[in-house]
Amino acid sequence: MFLSIWNYLRGYVTIEVYGFSVERFMNLASYKGIYLWDIKRNNSKVQMKVSIKGFRMLKTCAKKTKCKIKIIQKKGWPFVAHRYRKRKMMALGGLIFLGILYLLSSFIWVIEINGNEKISTEELIKALEEYGLKPGTWKRNIDTNQVENFLITNFNDIAWTAVDIKGTKAIIDLTETVTKPEIVDKDTPCDLVAEKTGLIISMVIRAGTPKVEVKDLVQKGDILVSGELVVNSEDEIQEKKYVHADADILAKTRYELTYEQPLLYMEKQYTGKVKKQYGIEVINKEFNFFKPRISFQNYDKIINKTQLSLTKYLILPIQGVIYEYKEYKPIIKKKTLEEAKKIAEQEIKKELEEKIGEDGEIVTLDIKYYTEENFLKAKAVSTVIEPIDKPQLINRRKTIDATEGKDTTDTN
């Protein structure tokens, strides 16, 4: 394989030798160091291959051994080059081609962003465009370190980023910061307050003074467990200590949800008639040819874009675009009440579960349905058992006042 490529580049001649003693001719040739290969006998004639350089030396061998040489085929790059040596325009075209290839590959044509979840890709691309990194930017004008700095300083949510330019592609890898949940420090004193209005079902208190009891109805914002501890010392002087209240409080809460959905819906029935249109997009400019006449009343337009690239990283600024027009007939259908009710129930359950989170549990769920002009309306009332406690810092001033008055310090 490699040998045949090498031989092609060097160029070789297939010759036919005939005469008194071809063996002697071959011996003499190999003695002189001429490399012969693929020697095949055809009755009295012998076919063989020899390099261009070797062929010139063969002439003396043929004379000495009284053999005759006939050239059958010339093959290889030197012969091709010789044939086209006078075609200057072709050489020029080749050079221009290489030049254009080099020129086009020194721009950035595609920006790839990996790792963003919260920040949208469009937002990042817009910011980069304002900074000066967009499809069509000259590669040498981009300092990847500066781009990294720009991203980190302009987006608070980016913790780390790496900008890499590979071929005509700018690859931006980034990691977003994880937002810290609001944690009240275990040592700072705090109260537990009700997050929602509800009926308390059970209380497990680990620290703090309970302010409510089971079966109490609490409003949103009521203090459930206070972080204030009143300690009766032996001298009968009341002492106040402040702790981080800690408790599991479950309460019954009520939710009211509504859901509305149309009973009529449209279904697309494709007729199978499709028209295609082809175009090219060069740097965000479209060039369309063969624009078909579309006589469809209703149709879907499907756009398919494919980026042309030489290799994985050498991407050209040309996109092939295929437009497909698919005709369809709109058919209006009506859902049965059973179907609609099923969907409504599923949607309501989904919404409810999203609201109460993982810790909550649905106790009862009553849904009432009524129809109104092709609409199905659903009203749901649900009772749920869920934890409602939420830590709240004890007002600093209040605690200081309290401690100053009694001359005891434990505010930490």
Added chain:
Amino acid sequence: MGNKKKIKKNQENSKPTILKKKITDMFELPKEVVLNLPMISMIGNEEIHIENYKGILEYDSERIRIYTVNGILKLEGRNLFLKTMTTEEIVIKGTILKIEFLS
């Protein structure tokens, strides 16, 4: 033919050759280098490499005779052809049926 016999005598029976043989046997030197003996290696019955050959005497698709220091090496087979031929080595391809030394 007379010429050939002379070479044979010179190669196999002359005093320096015998001495050389003894020395190479003693020191276990590679014989193909010191004594210029042909080194023949085969791959199945499809390919045969012959190093240190002296020349080709006959070349045909069924029979090839090669001259070596040990005498004439006769190969018989079907569709034989010379893959490559250089000063040091000769490579023959085809179906080889018979190898024979004629001395």
